[in-house]
Amino acid sequence: MKRILMIGAFLALCTPWGPGPAGAQEAAPGFTPRQREEIVGILREALRTDPSILRDAIGAMQEAQRAEQEGARRAALAASRDALFNDARDPIKGNPRGDVTIVEFFDARCTYCKALYPNMQALLQRDGNVRVVMKDLPILGPNSVLASRALLAAQRQGKYEPLYDALLKLRTEPTESVIQAEAQRAGLDWPRLRRDMEDPAIQARLEANIALAQRLQLEGTPALIIGDTLVPGAVELPELQRLVAEARRRG
Incomplete structure (x- = not known):
């Protein structure tokens, strides 16, 4: 005791109190x-x-700080559900009518996103009732921004997923020349893609994704939201399956 x-x-x-008159520190109440x-x-x-x-x-x-941050994050998740799950502009992988939705924040240059990629692919192959909402979050420099713009421009040609697959498998930098080669290999119209990449509407979407990630206090990529659970970092397939099953049980 x-x-x-x-x-x-x-x-x-240790609890901080505001400065009193003349800048002195107030005594604890x-x-x-x-x-x-x-x-x-x-x-x-x-x-x-x-x-x-x-x-x-x-x-x-x-521990108190962690509990406070977790409470704030849960409140932000609840307040952002439409932006997370129901934005009609977002690319969708898997089953568009799946009974469990995963929101994936990723950067095409992110090493851990590349490590997560085969596990997510395996999940979608084994579970045909999962819907994945893709949130491009370019946080690792100019080439990340370039790749995200290319992906959202490719969506306009119905080729988001083939280009996404190609960029996540890359082991080199997604420079413009590399993106052009991968885009043309995926059957995209490169001149049209390059023009669309400069559309201010695409930049606005990326900025909206960044603002959403900040509200959720995401600290990096990848970050998954499965049901009402935030899952930071690369996750192995068994853990993904467990989280999906848990979200499915919760309805």
Whole structure:
């Protein structure tokens, strides 16, 4: 009990309070300056005799921060459901009428997105009732932006998925010349594709995806949303199947 009280006192003293008049730091509510001084003295002595109190207190602070971030993310997911699942402009893979939807944020240059790619392909081959919403999220530099623009331009020719497959299998940089070769190999009209890549509407879609990712506090790619669960990073096929089955049970 004494240990719990010590950690609670440490957390209370570490809580940030706004600056008072003349820029001084306000005392924590409920503590007089004298009481605060006495508590600090007790804590110092406790930390000297048992340094693990500090470790436990920091762990408690980190856990509280994680819980707060998770709560904010869940609220953002709930508020963004239409933008995530029901934007008619987004490319769709798998079964458009599938009973489970996965939203995939990806960057065509991302090493981990490339690692996830065969697992997602295997999932769609084995489960014909999964719908995947593709969210291009170019965060790794100019060639990422170039690739995302090419993909969304290819969608206008009904060739998003063949070009996506080609770019995710690439082991070289998706420079313009590389994209041109892959696009022509996939049967795309390159002059039309190159013109469409410069359409401001495509840039606006990419900016909307970036803003959505920021609202959801995504920290990188790939990021999957399966039902109401955010799954960061590359995931192996068995885990994908488990998450889909869980979302299906929840309806």
